[in-house]
Amino acid sequence: MDSPPSRPSSPKPSDDLSHGVPKDWKFWCIIFSVALSIFLTAIEFTSIGAALPTIAHSLKGEQFIWVGSAYALGETALVPLCGGLSQIIGRQPIMLSALSLFALGSTICGAASTMNMLIAGRGIQGLGAGAITSSMQIILSDLVTLRERGTFSGLMALSWAIGGGVGPVIGGSLAQSGKWRWLFYLNPPICAFNAIMVLLFLRLKTPPATLREKLSKMDIIGNFLVTGSTTSVVIGLTWGGVQYPWLSGHVLSPLVIGLIGLVVFIIYEIYFCKPPVVPIVLRMDWTGASGYIQSFLIAMVLATLSYWFPIFFEACKDKSPSIAGVDIFGLSYSISLIAIMAGIAVKKTGNYSIPIYSGWMLTIIGAGLLTTLRADSSLAKSVGFQIVIGGGVGIVYVATLFPILASLPVTQSAPAMALYVFSRNFGYIWGVTAGGAIIQNELKRNLPASFLTQFPQGVEIAFETIPVIPSLEQPLKDAVRNAFGTTLKVIWQLVLGVAMAGSLCSIGMKQLQLHTKIDKDWGRDESAVNYKWSRASQPAQQTENMKEALSA
Template sequence: MASSTTPSTSEDKSTPSLSPQGVPKDWKFWCIIFSLALSVLLTAVEFTGIGAALPTIIRDLKGQQFIWVGSAYALGSTALVPLCGGLTQIIGRRPIMLSALLLFALGSTISGAASSMNMLIGGRAVQGLGAGAITSSVQIMLSDLVTLRERGTFSGLMALSWAVGGGVGPVIGGSLAQNGKWRWLFYLNLPICAFNATLVMLFLRLKTPPATLKEKLEKMDIIGNVLVTGSTTSVVIGLTWGGITYPWSSAHVLSPLVIGLVGLCVFIIYEINLCKPPVVPIVLRLNWTAASGYLQNFVMAVVLATLSYWYAVFFEACKDKSPSGAGVDLFGLSYSISLIAVVAGVAVKKTGKYVIPTFVGWVLTVVGAGLLTTLRANSTLAKSVGFQLVIGGGVGIIYVVTLFPILASIPITQTAPAMALYVFSRNFGYIWGVTAGGAILQNELKRKLPASFLAQFPQGVEIAFATIPVIPNLGEPLKDQVRNTFGEALKVVWQVTLGIALAGFLCSLGMRQLQLHTTIDEDWGRKDLLAVRASVPPDPELLEQTISTKEA
């Protein structure tokens, strides 16, 4: 169990790094940071842009299983993340990052060329595989490059990048969709992937500890990866089918849900007691402080995905907004997240404290979710935009601070597997936000949409979802009835979101304030760093903190 102070790292091979002021931030460093931020922006645009374009895509492809467009992406970005964390330890950071960009580009090509819903869903799954590896690699490489004490600032920059992408994504997706060019939402990824891959090849030159092929293969946890991948897929199938393809009480839904959740429990037990070396080593044996970090990260992701994916529906269905107009009206959410995330990151760097910011973040999130439950189809635009600022500010804080209780609880040599699990918990939360939010919405629409309206769509309520762009052209009183039904269905989504946010707040209780590392793992990081460091004296005050921490 972790103690209330930072664990000793005397057993690992790391040596005290320079202070945050002493670590050289030369032009090569900032080129690396830019490439990481661009990678985050790329995945954010793809994740959020599809929501505004989805009704148009469904109509053009004459598809039904629209929830799978989001679920396949979220599943792909989650299932192989633990494996990705292990592979970065075995073959290095740069090869994994380049492979991830290649996968993302391949998935974008398939999605853009899709002639059917099945082809689109397949392309989105491949995109998701690339996105998961990108996200995991970014988090791991940040830990290689900067100390935990200064990590808040750079996590804030990554959050800013995500929020910028999340802000422009719905506008880009919506604009392309309403002009019949939704395929370019995917094709535009290709030159960005190529440019980013060039940056990675030129500047991302990180060390990889030497090892024989046998030693590397022995570190591969095949059983653990099979368990987590199969279990995650099973959960997603159950969530996606629930209440739409099959009733929630049916064996078709309950069986994959139970199998998946039990499989995840078996995975955790196996990792703790049997696997050597495990996918996620000591991070599964930690105290409540570290465990709460993972739980809060998961809950935050559920809230963020629900907002990012389903808030646009409110503006399109209830406010007669075009897809691009809905994206503009979501700026309040995107940019409140980004700005507050940067402020929170700087605050943690200055103070070394993360507990109080965490509480403030959850209070704002709970209050914001509560405000959303009051939205109706006839609510003013000022309310629907203003409420975003409250919940966006809360999510922005939590987005940054949840990694600190985790990384402060472990030796720095365990950072890569810890961050792989961190990204897994976040992406698994995205699955629940996209899939469960869509299931709730569709179940409510099935129950409440006027019978005369549903009768026009014998294929099912999922086809009715594709009619959102034509709601402004419906005659009265049917138009008001449909708009109000969408508003009531979304109210249930926000009520569930409020309950989830309250659960996140409860997870934060009992979390302890630990000292933040001021060292980095010398086995990783930039190859040229040692030569540069020789000419830069360390900051005496923070170096003394480092020595005191190790002695403790």
């Protein structure tokens, strides 16, 4: 077996690199098209939480947790494969395919007549969303240097936050008016517009090689192991304590198989795979590895907050779905604004360690404050606590990619970013499924027995009753609200524990030099676009551009 190569702390002068591409109008059109894609996925991820009780009631479904889990699973499963495919066929075809999958899944969700059909559509949506997110990170690596990456990561965070902020309002408003299907029907036309933008402007290089040479670089076994293992873990988490007891074979078997599969995947990548999905230079490097672990943990925090916080306002505060969406603006926009500031700070100073340490501390403080929330806590407290934890999440969310990429030569940015997105999306799965499992299990324990007896089908049906809590008679109404408040406190305790684990993982992380160049084999394909667009703007160079295109 080969010994792992040593990790360069900074790019060598002899590396085959070039500076970032010019920031002209075509560059900003690419950035806009990518940001629009992220905006779409953010709306879809966050809007479902506010609308879910109404949707579950409308479809009479018992498996509401799978509405979130299927999306998160699809968003994660094929991300490593997308990284490999983007190296083979280029970035543009992957992004177009991703938008097509997202639109198809949205159409199925909008037309769903059963909960199973909705879950299937959400899974297809997730496949598209995962490919979109992975492609976004890879495209940014192609276009901008790591030193300036913080600013553009902040812009993507702003796009995500705008979508994440309006998502619960849109989802809640449509659910409240009985038109929740339009939450999905609006996506295909936006995807079509964005696909046109991608076709026109996302013209990036693809290094020349035969199809056989490119396919030989695909890690089929690794992708199969990671996809199957992830699916197995999600099944166990979703079934646990709801359909089957936690210690039953139905739950333990998929959990154990999935976790063992992930261990086998890591061992295979380290010692047997050539080339691996996991960048080989990270084998002995704690700085890069901690970046992946922290990405997983902060994504788990973000998913838990985004998905389950609206339930606090709907169940405990008698808020409508649309108003509940407005009430989590403190979380959404504190994340985006602080993320942009953190990205600019990293660009200015080149230091990512201090932002990460401070971000985790702020997240811990915010999570600790959330654990004090009760059903009768004031609105000022619930919003103010959101701003505190949102600021911490925003800092860490943007900064964790820097220790990963700083540990690598820029030629390995694409597979590294695919794995980065996988680790984040895997964190989303745990946030959604673990939060859902807590809600279902704790509601069994905390809801009044007289209330539960009305739902012999199980506590998942009781979850559907959130929209009717305001109409319950006293003292049952307060008892149900307090039950939800007590249940959600356990979720905030989970967030606190995850934040503390993330802070511990940042210990020992080194501060490395940030790259100031990009891989010249990628970036914008000027031979494909310069002549086409220069006729109107630079007539004097028309002949020269034609000569260059013909010679190429």
